[in-house]
Amino acid sequence: xxxxxxxxxxxxxxxxxxxxxxxxxxxxxxxxxxxxxxxxxxxxxxxxxxxxxxxxxxxxxxxxxxxxxxxxxxxxxxxxxxxxxxxxxxxxxxxxxxxxxxxxxxxxxxxxxxxx
Amino acid sequence: xxxxxxxxxxxxxxxxxxxxxxxxxxxxxxxxxxxxxxxxxxxxxxxxxxxxxxxxxxxxxxxxxxxxxxxxxxxxxxxxxxxxxxxxxxxxxxxxxxxxxxxxxxxxxxxx
Numbered sequence: 001x002x003x004x005x006x007x008x009x010x011x012x013x014x015x016x017x018x019x020x021x022x023x024x025x026x027x028x029x030x031x032x033x034x035x036x037x038x039x040x041x042x043x044x045x046x047x048x049x050x051x052x053x054x055x056x057x058x059x060x061x062x063x064x065x066x067x068x069x070x071x072x073x074x075x076x077x078x079x080x081x082x083x084x085x086x087x088x089x090x091x092x093x094x095x096x097x098x099x100x101x102x103x104x105x106x107x108x109x110x111x112x113x114x115x116x
Numbered sequence: 117x118x119x120x121x122x123x124x125x126x127x128x129x130x131x132x133x134x135x136x137x138x139x140x141x142x143x144x145x146x147x148x149x150x151x152x153x154x155x156x157x158x159x160x161x162x163x164x165x166x167x168x169x170x171x172x173x174x175x176x177x178x179x180x181x182x183x184x185x186x187x188x189x190x191x192x193x194x195x196x197x198x199x200x201x202x203x204x205x206x207x208x209x210x211x212x213x214x215x216x217x218x219x220x221x222x223x224x225x226x227x228x
Binding site: 006009034036041042043044045046049090092103104105106107108109 | 120122149151156157158159160161164172174204206208210215216217218219220221222224
């Protein structure tokens, strides 16, 4: 069965410092991995994805994520955090074996708090 | 503008009533999804549909029903059998398994 874990409910970081939001996953086949951000009372916005290829993927707003197959992880990173990055972040996975489209499963979410 | 439209933004339901949440997309996406969001629990999949006239239960389908008569539309009915319906409901769509899902702005349902 597919599953996603985000082990930290909240991450606190000072503005200008690097940030990491952790994600681990479990799928039977090849994973398709995604990161989304949510601001209060809004829908989710797509940040980046890993399908195949280079393990380091770059996305919107200066975010990047590293796919690590041996550790089944897909951590979200940013070299220098901004106060405006404060939001709720979700990791998601889809099993690449499941045909043209399939279940998209989300983690519990991690609240990122960037302090000035 | 292309996108996903959910309506209404806020919805109040009396105990024992069925209510239907609307989700429309003009992105020509094949797959559509309904998620429920509760504080501290992330997004949980209710139903998803990969093509018209076909849909599958997600992890928490009990007390909900859906239809997919048109590619653009995937309405969700919250029935009286759903004992704790107060939540934020999100609809999404995607074109394929390797592509990202696009989300609507959500409907907040409250039981009064």
